[in-house]
Amino acid sequence: MTNRTVLAHEFRSILHDRWQVGLLLLFALLSIYAVFQGSRYREALRETATAFETEHLANAAAWREQMVAIETGETRPEDDPWAGLAMNVAMPAVLFPGPLADFSQGVTDVHPFTARVALWRSVDRLFGNYQFQSPGETRAGPVDPGYVIVFLMPLLMIALSFGALAGDRDSGRLGLVLSYPISVREFVASKLVVRLGAVLLIAAASLIVGLFLGAGGLPDGQRLGRFALWSLAAVGYFAFWAGAIGWIVSLNRRGETTAMTMVGLWVLISLVSPAILAAAAQLTYPAPSQLAFLSLARQVSSEAHREQSSVMEGMLLEHPELSVDNYTLPEYIRESYLVTQTVDRRVEPVLEEFDLVQAQRRAFLGLVQYAAPAALALRAMNEIAGTDLERQVRFEREVRDYKSRIARAVEANVLAGERMSVAEMSRIPQWSFPEPGLGATARAVLAPVGALFLFGFGFAGRAAGRLARLETRLRETS
Amino acid sequence: MIRHIVRKEFTDLLRDGRFRWTAAIVGALLLVSLGSGWVETRRADAAHSAARETAREHWESQGEKNPHSAAHYGIYAFKPRLPLSFLDQGVDPYTGTSVWLEAHRQNDFLMRPAQDATSGQRLGALTAAQVLQHLVPLLVILLAFGAFASEREQGTLRQLLATGISRRDLAVGKALGVAGALALLLIPAAILGAIAITIGSPGPAATPFARGAVLTVTYLAYFGVFLAIALAVSAWARSARTALVALLGVWVLNGLVAPRVAVDLSKWLHPTPSAVEFARTMEREMEGGVEGIERPDREATASRLVAEHGVETVDDLPLNVVGVYLQESEEYANQIFDRNYSALWNRFESQGLVHEALSFAAPLLAVRTLSMGLAGTDVEQHRHFATAAEEYRRDLMRRMNGDLAENSRTGETYLADADTWAETPPFLYDAPTVGWVLRNRTLSLAMLGLWLVAAFLAAAASVRRAEVA
Secondary structure, eight states: OOHHHHHHHHHHHHHHOHHHHHHHHHHHHHHHHHHHHHHHHHHHHHHHHHHHHHHHHHHHHHHHHHHHHHHTTSSOGGGOTTTTBGGGOEEEEEOOOOTTTTTOOTTTTTSOOEEEEETTSOGGGSOOSOOOSOHHHHHHOOOSHHHIIIIIHHHHHHHHHTHHHHHHHHTTOHHHHTTSSSOHHHHHHHHHHHHHHHHHHHHHHHHHHHHHHHHTSSOOHHHHHHHHHHHHHHHHHHHHHHHHHHHHHHTOOOHHHHHHHHHHHHIIIIIIHHHHHHHHHHHHSOOOOHHHHHHHHHHHHHHHHHTHHHHHHHHHHHOGGGOOOOOOSOHHHHHHHHHHHHHHHHHHHHHHHHHHHHHHHHHHHHHHGGGOHHHHHHHHHHHHHTOOHHHHHHHHHHHHHHHHHHHHHHHHHHHHTOBOOHHHHTTSOOOOOOOOOHHHHHHHHHHHHHHHHHHHHHHHHHHHHHHHHHHHHHHHHO | OHHHHHHHHHHHHHHOHHHHHHHHHHHHHHHHHHHHHHHHHHHHHHHHHHHHHHHHHHHHTSOSBOHHHHHHHOEEEEOOOOGGGGTOOTTHHHHOSEEEEETTEEOOOBOOGGGGSOGGGGGOOOOHHHIIIIIHHHHHHHHHTTTTHHHHHHTHHHHHHHTTOOHHHHHHHHHHHHHHHHHHHHHHHHHHHHHHHHHSOOOSSOOHHHHHHHHHHHHHHHHHHHHHHHHHHHHHOSSHHHHHHHHHHHHHIIIIIHHHHHHHHHHHHSOOOOHHHHHHHHHHHHHHOBTTBOOOOHHHHHHHHHHHHTOSSGGGSSSOHHHHHHHHHHHHHHHHHHHHHHHHHHHHHHHHHHHHHGGGTOHHHHHHHHHHHHHTOSHHHHHHHHHHHHHHHHHHHHHHHHHHHHHSOTTOOOOBOHHHHHHSOOOOOOOOOHHHHHHHTHHHHHHHHHHHHHHHHHHHHHHHHOOOO
8 A cells, every 4th residue: 555545545535424525515615604704894894994084085175175165265254264174174094904804804893993083082082983893793703714714724624634543543453554565654644634635725725715706806916915925824824733633643542532632732722822821911911991091081181171271371382473362263162172182192191001011912922922823823814914903003003193293284273263275284194004015014924924834843743753653663562 | 329320430530631631721711710800800890980980070070161061071981890790701892881971972882892902812712601601511521422432332331231220320320420520620610709709899789699690500501401412422422432523513513603603694684784884874864854853943942932931032031942952952862862773772682682593503602692691791781781871861961951941041151060060960870680681581591491401301312222332
């Protein structure tokens, strides 16, 4: 019996085993379902973000038209005292779904992706009405290719391969293997290649379907590049499990013990270790209380309202050129501006603390994540897909920064109670969100993905050694 | 005889290294999750109390102000953590913890704890509910899959039956043996849980001990279902290996596949709008009006009041027309909020009903619903709180507008003083009782009961027909 014969025999035995064929079909169905669900999710996210941006850009354009009408004399200034009111600047800030958000949804469902940046709103109220799904749905988590690869694929690999050696051992045919012209190592490897290869093929086929489905046709270079990286991470996770399964098989235990060990490892890797690491990160670096943050913003706002005269004096000391006394617009507009600016400034340290805690947690997890390969793989996949926590945190930070840039651009008009001109309006900064390039992303995920392969090869090496020793032992006893 | 079997089974399990290891891991996880959940709940509770006091202080110290300005200033309501929420977070991390109660608007909840979580937590947080719903059933499977199958493989089943023991007694003995081993793990956890409830903050009236007792029974029933299924499969399967694989398949379908299928199916049957769509619809209705809901008109209000009081002009009225008009506007807006929010909540609850109905295929769905409900962390109890907060908002607005209407005349500058704010009662929330929760969860209770009966019947039938060799 040669390697090729074992491969052919394994292939045939899979085809003739109704259970194994059923499992493979179920996996194929779930994979395709996940691809469709992921694609629908990304499309819904994109549509919502686009609609939000279009609506608010249209509002901004209408606001500009009012000013144009004043400047061209179509409208008399006294007929529209609110036209060009600097305080009314409102611009949309939108985080469009990452290029591969259909592959792994990441944390996009619990973080804001749109913001109406308006001077009337302090930073604690920039993000509203963004919840995208029902709480129950969010709690259950996504069914996307990332879920299939990280959770279901290893289970199928276990179901198909736990009997790779144990089947022969339990039925007392292990000694027979020695009569084959191939080593025990080659015998087991051939079995695993066929069984696990079938899983990999199905996964790869579904991912390719997802590549085209999510792109709505031919994918562009950016999507293709990220797809290649994402697939590499998925293969890395596959390699990890293939190695681990090979090692457990090489322990040469009874079928049920082998299955129990593999499932135990799956529970540990997929459920327990990510939860423990996440809990450890939260306990080590507790985030400031969100409620305390709200209370602080409220308190600052109240104080600023009460102390508006001193706030005003402070402003005039800093901007003596604005000490004009012929405002034509209501006083409360200027006051509101100063109050929201004061709130923004005073809550900034707390927001920085939130960011710092998140950065510390990420750094902590960056170090310890190697103890939780499922989290390691998913984190890399999210980063490649553009759905990771860091991107979301950066978006929220950029929105706050965008608001302060808009405030700087129109502050003089707000405080002086002057109408903005069309030329001044054109100087209002536009929203942009810089995304890391493919190269930067590849560098960022190099270590985690490399580690997955390394773990996999390490396990495989140990398995090869154990199987060689097993063969020696068997030959000695036969 | 049963006692001997129980003792043998129990001793065998205790001697089994696999049991010792898995029980130690599951037990440690259960204790850690109970501990960390309790610490987190205490921390959240302290933050909640501080925020509530600060919010009240802000409200009372807002100084002289027109009542309508105070209505716009508003107040925050913070959702409390119920005593049992340390066992099961439910949807709490995704629903927000605070809501700003202000004039003209029913706001959405803010500050979802999930935003603070690390991405790893999306794989599953370490909570007692996760351990009880996923890992303990796995432990039950590992303990019981070989109960009959291994005896048969080793040839000892025939010997056992030859001693005259009935199959029923053998099955009961084995089940009690496994249950005894499990009790070693679960009783200390239950005691710790009870202590945590006792020394924990009582929170809003929510009958924590009654909830805890029903929760304990629920989980025991769930473990009982798995134990019975494991015995049934073990008696049916030709080998221990087949039994284990089949049971692991059941576990995967129950824990990983069914919950997600339920979510997708319920979403398909009862789709919900996105938050952006929802807000846009309300804005449109608010501005454009809705058929059947009369939009208030300030002039009409003034004319009506003038006619009612038999005076010449609004200046002669003994009240402020603006206050009356503002209250009418609130009531108009409230009808639009009720219309939209009711529809949204009803959709969420319909989705929940689909989950409950689907629990005929997976007991986890029933247990999860009951667990969240009893812990006070399900969508229904979020709605209960949101409704209470909204009722408080409406009452607050009514008071503010009433104060403006009654204590000033139209066109007059009126400032209310600190006493007005202090006289406004604080927002006090009473969480629903265990009876309320159970009335909402009758379907889940029935499904779990059905599962228990069906699983035991299946086990009895399977044991009766089991081959001895």
